[in-house]
C-alpha cells in the first residue's frame with residue numbers, strides 16, 4: 001500500500017485520541033443500536049395492535065416520538081461527531097476504508113435515508129394510517145435501520161479481521177470477514193435488549209399508564225429480552241474468531257483490555273440472567289429504578305465492548321494493513337532509511353525546544369507515539385520510563401514491538417530514535433533552556449544496531465510475555 005501523506009495533527013491535551021473517539025463512539029453506538037432494536041420492537045407492537053391490543057398501539061404511538069427524538073436528533077449529532085473525530089484521529093484509516101468500501105458505504109447511506117423517510121412519515125401521519133400502512137412503514141423502518149447495522153458492521157469488523165481480503169482484496173472477502181457474523185448477531189441481540197429496556201423505562205416514566213397496564217406492556221416486550229441469554233455464547237464465538245494475538249491481549253496480555261472484557265462479559269451476563277430469570281420466567285414487574293439500572297448495565301456492557309473491539313486491534317487500526325500511528329508494515333524499512341518526519345510540514349506547539357535535534361524528537365513523538373500516549377497524562381511516556389536509564393530508553397524505543405507487542409515497530413531512522421530519546425530526557429529534566437546540540441554518534445550507532453536486531457515485523461504475543 002502507498003504510504004499515507006501527512007494529515008493535520010490534532011492534540012487532545014491529557015486524553016489520548018483513542019479515548020476521544022471511544023467516548024463519542026460509545027454514545028453513538030448505544031443510541032444507534034437502540035434505534036435498530038426499536039425498529040423491530042415497534043413492528044412487533046403494531047402486530048399485536050392489529051390483533052386487537054389497544055394498549056400496544058397506544059404505547060407504540062407515544063414511544064415512537066421518544067424514538068424519533070433520541071435516535072434521529074442524538075444519533076445524527078453523534079454520527080456526524082463520529083466522522084469528525086475519526087478524521088481528526090486517523091484520516092489515513094478512514095481513507096483506506098472509503099477506498100475499499102465506497103459503494104457499501106453509499107448503500108448504507110441509502111438505507112439511512114430510507115429509515116429517516118419511513119420513520120418521519122410514520123411519525124407525522126401515524127394516527128391517520130390504516131394498520132396495513134403502519135405495518136409497511138414500520139417494516140421499512142425496521143429493515144432499513146437493521147440494514148445500516150448490517151453494512152457498517154461488515155466494515156468495522158473487517159478492521160479487526162480482514163481475513164481472506166488481505167490476499168484477494170475482494171470487497172466481499174473483506175465484508176464477510178471472520179468476525180462479521182458473530183459481531184452482527186451480538187449487536188442485533190444488544191439492540192433488541194436495549195429497545196426493550198428503553199420501552200420499560202419509558203412506560204415507567206410517562207404518565208397515562210397504570211400499574212396493570214405497565215405489567216401488560218412488560219409482557220408484550222418481554223420476547224425481545226430472550227436472546228440476551230445467548231449473548232455470552234455469541235461473545236465466545238467472537239473471541240474464537242479473532243486472531244490469537246488479539247485474544248491474548250484480551251485474556252491477560254493487557255491489564256486494561258482484560259478489565260474491559262471482564263466488565264463487558266459481567267454486565268451482559270447479569271443483564272441476560274435478570275432478563276431471562278426475572279422478567280421472562282418469574283414475570284417480575286420492573287420498576288422505574290430497576291429499568292434505569294438495567295439500562296446503565298447495558299451501557300457499561302456496550303462501552304466496555306467497544307473498548308475491547310478498538311483495543312484488540314492494537315497495534316493496528318486495520319489489521320496487517322495500517323498501524324495505529326498511520327505507518328504501514330511495508331513502509332517501516334523505508335522510513336528507517338528516509339526518516340519519518342523529514343517532510344512533516346506542521347509546526348510544533350508548546351514549549352519551543354532549544355535545539356534542532358529536540359524539535360525533531362518532538363515531531364517523531366507526535367508522528368509515531370502520540371496516537372496512543374501522552375507525555376504525562378493518560379498512558380504517559382514520562383511516567384512509564386521514569387526509572388529507565390538512557391540506554392534502556394534507546395534500546396526499548398528501537399525495539400518498540402518487543403517492548404510491548406501491542407506497539408508497532410519503530411518507524412524512523414536511528415538519528416530520529418536518538419532525537420526522541422533526547423526529547424524525552426529534556427522533558428524529564430523539566431525543559432532546561434540549554435541542551436547539548438550535537439547528536440551523539442555512538443548512541444545513534446547503538447540504536448541502529450538495536451533497530452536491525454528487532455527487524456521490521458510486528459511483535460508477537462509470545463515475545464511480549466518474556
Ligand code: HEC
Nearest residue numbers: 314315324325368369372381384385397403404406407408
Ligand atoms: C498502538 C498504540 C501505541 C503506539 C503507537 C505506541 N505505544 Fe507505547 N504503549 C502502548 C500501550 C498500550 C502501552 C502499555 C502501557 C501499560 O503497560 O500500561 C505502551 C507502553 C509503552 C512504554 C512502557 C513499556 C514498558 O515496558 O513498561 C513505553 C516506554 C512506550 N510505550 C513508549 C512508546 C513510544 C516512545 C512510542 C512511539 C515511538 C510508542 N510507545 C508508541 C501503546 C502504544
